[in-house]
Amino acid sequence: MKSGSTLEKVLASGNPAVTAELGPPMSADPHEVVKKAQQLKGFCDAANITDCQTAVVRISSIAAAAIAFQQGLEPVMQMTCRDRNRIAMQADLLGAAALGLKNCLCLAGDHQKFSAAGRLKGHPGAKNVYDVDTCQLVGILKKMRDESKQDGGDPIEVAPKFFIGASWTPMADPIDFRPINLMKKVNAGADFIQTQGIYDMEGLRAHMAKIRNMGLHEKTAILAGIIVPKSAMMLKYMDSSVAGVSVPKALIDRMNKAKEAAGDDKKKAKELQEQEGIKITIELIHQALETPGVKGVHIQAIEWESAIEGIVKAAGLYPRPQV
Amino acid sequence: MIVGSQKPIEEIWNMVKDFKKVLVFGCNTCVAICHAGGEKEAETIAALIRMKASQEGKQMTVNHLGVMRHCEPEYFEPVIDEVKKYDLVLSTACGVGVNFLSDRTGTVPVYPGINTSFYGAVEAPGVFKELCAGCGDCIVHMTGGICPVARCAKTLMNGPCGGTNKGKCEISKDVDCAWYLIVERMTKLGTLDKLSAIIPPRNWSTARDGGPRRISMEHIREFEEKEAAKTETAGGKR
Numbered sequence: 001m002k003s004g005s006t007l008e009k010v011l012a013s014g015n016p017a018v019t020a021e022l023g024p025p026m027s028a029d030p031h032e033v034v035k036k037a038q039q040l041k042g043f044c045d046a047a048n049i050t051d052c053q054t055a056v057v058r059i060s061s062i063a064a065a066a067i068a069f070q071q072g073l074e075p076v077m078q079m080t081c082r083d084r085n086r087i088a089m090q091a092d093l094l095g096a097a098a099l100g101l102k103n104c105l106c107l108a109g110d111h112q113k114f115s116a117a118g119r120l121k122g123h124p125g126a127k128n129v130y131d132v133d134t135c136q137l138v139g140i141l142k143k144m145r146d147e148s149k150q151d152g153g154d155p156i157e158v159a160p161k162f163f164i165g166a167s168w169t170p171m172a173d174p175i176d177f178r179p180i181n182l183m184k185k186v187n188a189g190a191d192f193i194q195t196q197g198i199y200d201m202e203g204l205r206a207h208m209a210k211i212r213n214m215g216l217h218e219k220t221a222i223l224a225g226i227i228v229p230k231s232a233m234m235l236k237y238m239d240s241s242v243a244g245v246s247v248p249k250a251l252i253d254r255m256n257k258a259k260e261a262a263g264d265d266k267k268k269a270k271e272l273q274e275q276e277g278i279k280i281t282i283e284l285i286h287q288a289l290e291t292p293g294v295k296g297v298h299i300q301a302i303e304w305e306s307a308i309e310g311i312v313k314a315a316g317l318y319p320r321p322q323v
Numbered sequence: 324m325i326v327g328s329q330k331p332i333e334e335i336w337n338m339v340k341d342f343k344k345v346l347v348f349g350c351n352t353c354v355a356i357c358h359a360g361g362e363k364e365a366e367t368i369a370a371l372i373r374m375k376a377s378q379e380g381k382q383m384t385v386n387h388l389g390v391m392r393h394c395e396p397e398y399f400e401p402v403i404d405e406v407k408k409y410d411l412v413l414s415t416a417c418g419v420g421v422n423f424l425s426d427r428t429g430t431v432p433v434y435p436g437i438n439t440s441f442y443g444a445v446e447a448p449g450v451f452k453e454l455c456a457g458c459g460d461c462i463v464h465m466t467g468g469i470c471p472v473a474r475c476a477k478t479l480m481n482g483p484c485g486g487t488n489k490g491k492c493e494i495s496k497d498v499d500c501a502w503y504l505i506v507e508r509m510t511k512l513g514t515l516d517k518l519s520a521i522i523p524p525r526n527w528s529t530a531r532d533g534g535p536r537r538i539s540m541e542h543i544r545e546f547e548e549k550e551a552a553k554t555e556t557a558g559g560k561r
Contacts, residue, residue, distance in 0.1 A: 081477070086524060108484040111476050113494045128477065135481035136524045151524060169485030174506040177518070181482045184521055196485055243488040 002145065002191060003163035005102035006074045007046040009323035010296075011192065011221045016289050017296030018317050019076060019194065019223060020044040020308050022068060024059035033064045036305040037071035043312040045320055046103055048194070048298070051078040054116040055109070057123070062092055066099045076165060077101050080109025085131035086140065086151055093144060097160030105165035105194065106137040117241075135188045138166055142189030164189055168222075169196035170207040172244030179210050186220045193220050194298040197227030197238070199247040201287040208293045217293030224288035228301040228311065229277040231270070232256045251280055278311055285315045324353035325417040326443040326451040327360055330436060335368065335413065336375050338434050342411040343382065345372065347436060348424070349389035350416030357451050360415030360437045362389025368415065368436055393420025396427070407431050442473075459529030459536065465517060467508035474501035480522040 001008060010017045020040050025032040040047045049068060051061035058064075065075035077096050079089060093104065108130075115122025132140065140151045141164045148159040166185040170178050182193065198204050204224060211217055229235050232255035239247035258276035262269035285297050297317075301307040312318045339345050347369040355361025369387040376383040388405070392398045393416035399406070406412055407428055414421045415436035425433040441453035456473035462480075463470050472478050476494045483502030486493025490503045509515045527533065 108477050108479060108486075111486070111494050113476075130478040131527065132524045133477070133479040133481050134484075135521055139521065139523070167485060172483070172485055173487040173490055173500065174483065174503050176510070177482060177502075177506045177515075180515075180519055183519065184481050188521055241488075243486045243493060 003102045003161045005046065005163045006323060007076065007103050007192070008163040010045045010321055013321055013323050015321045016317065017192075017221065017223060018044045018312060018320065019296065019298045020047045020305070021050065021298070021300040021302070022047045022064070022073075022075075022305060023050050023053060023303060024061070024064035026056065026058050028059070030059075030067050033059065033067045034071055037068040037073040039305045040308055041071060041073045042320065043309045043318060044299070045296075046074040046076045048076045048078055048105060051080045051107070051109065052083065053078075053110065054120075055082070055112045055114040055122050055126075056116050056120050062096045062099070062101070065096070065101050069100055074103070075101060076103040076105050078105045078107055079137065080107045081130050081133055081137055082109030082112065082128050085129050089132070089137065090140065090144065090150055093141065093160050093162070094156075097162065102161065102163055103165060104141060104162040105167065106134050106141065106190075107167055108134050134166055135184050138164055138185055138188040138190050146189075163191050165192045165194060166190040167196065168193045169244035171198075171200065171203050171246065172196070178207070179214060179216075182211065182216055182220075183214060186216050190220050192295075193222045195222065195225040196244045197225045197242075197300060198288065199227075199229075199235070199238070199245065199251055199284065201284065201291070202248075203246065204288065204294075205291050208291050212293045217295075221295040222293060223296040223298040224291070224294050225298045225300065226281055226284050226288060228281045228299065228304060228307055229255060229273075230304065231273045231277070232259050254280065274307075278307060278314070281311050282315045285311070285317070324356060324443065325419070326357045326440045326453070327354045327415075327417050327437040328357075328440055329359050329364065329368070329415075330438055332368075332371050332375065335436060336372065339372055339383075339385075339411060339413060340376075340379070340381060343384065344408070344410045345369075345383060345385045345413060346406060346409040346411070347372070347385065347387040347413045347415060348393075348406065349387065350393040350414070350420050351389050351391050354415060354417055354420075354437060355389075356445065358449070360417070362387065365389055365415050365436070368413070372413075393417075394423055399424065399427075403427065457530070458525075458527070459533075460526065462522070465522065466505045467512060467514065469501055469505045469508055471501050471505065474499070474504075480525065482518065 022036045049061045049065040052058055061077045065077040068075045112126040112128050113124045115124055141162050143149050145159055145161050148156045168182045235247045235252045235255055238245045258272040259269045262272050288294050288297050347365040349362040349365030351361050365387040369385045372385045390398045412433045413436040414433050418439040421433055421435045442455040443451045443453045446452040453473055458472045476492050487500040487503050492498040492500045
């Protein structure tokens, strides 16, 4: 075992892994993290704790991960390259390991201009760091873990033992380069990969065929990203505006139908769309897990953590393996 | 070249309004090409300041002047005594020119008349584009001649992030994704396989992160010193 994390153990056991996502609040109140951790605990092997996602200030990934960990939820701390240089990164990694965290997902991070797609003020005037990129950060984690060395070469007496993750957007431009992109992250040391949210399962199958030809599915554990759709509007937005995400028309039509079935009743329209969204999610999970080379699913119920229990149970992925 | 853009006249006015004798001093190289701070633009700015002064009822003398380059003493030395007669120099050179001149005007302050934007090129008439970040350790032979330090919003060295959308960067649909261009270019060149190698963390000490930079070319300095000595000796014999 590289890290001894539950996620690593589940993957080693050959069971499909389930990860979820927990978004920390824009507030110093720990209770929201506690509440979400309680909602997710037992229904996933580990949960990503986002690192100021959409470039908005929130409880830091490490602090929220430590709170979740106290609640018995295994966290995957996230670390973006946007906000820290290699000194801060390694200091945080040592600290996170000292707090007992065992999984770390390396990300470039949304650009500071993103500010929740303009829905919040954010800090578009912030200076970004990008001292290292994702590939390089993965390499730093591996060097710290496997060689007990800091990136600069200084020795580490007690090395941080992380199960190292990275993200992958198989269907973003430049699409022919995406397999190489994945290969570089894997060669740098990524033990697991979580993909961008996928609705186009035919696309995923085609891309996974390329990945299997390269043998990458044997070198890393690929978890297909599933973003739980809440509404027809959300699916349309994801299709038109989110890089690397295309949503088949049939799924948008299904959600539209659910919405229309409620007539003018907005509350009902919301309910029906959410129900349809959960149905779609379960189908996507099954299709993803049937794709050769896919070792698990990363289910993101954004600001809807309470939905995970029902989804995981209905998908036949409960109880989670005891490892 | 260094690309700049003019500051709003209100900002300039707030800088200059309390001075009696102002020189708007243009630079006729880079910032003239980008229509920001050449002698012609200095003349316009001087006229705008005079207009503002007359509107506000302020007694001010505002003139303009231009030299080829603010960043080499030989160009502004012939006019430096003239420049020092003013209460304020509003330099429309790039930041280099403003700093360089500031060190040489004694008690006369030098204020910036433009914003220095980036190192760029003329993409089309009136369109200027950033292409280099001056990081001090060029690697574009590995990236198809396209610089990810200057042209990727995240300075990524090993390929695109997940934000590339239809060839554009996640920060704006008007900004090309540098990695999209790199992959496209290297595919054309038949060198895409070069991108499979992982570029390790960079040594940014060659960039601004290493502190202010200075290059001293000893052979040039020695040559110049010898030439100066020769001239002195020749002068002595006369």
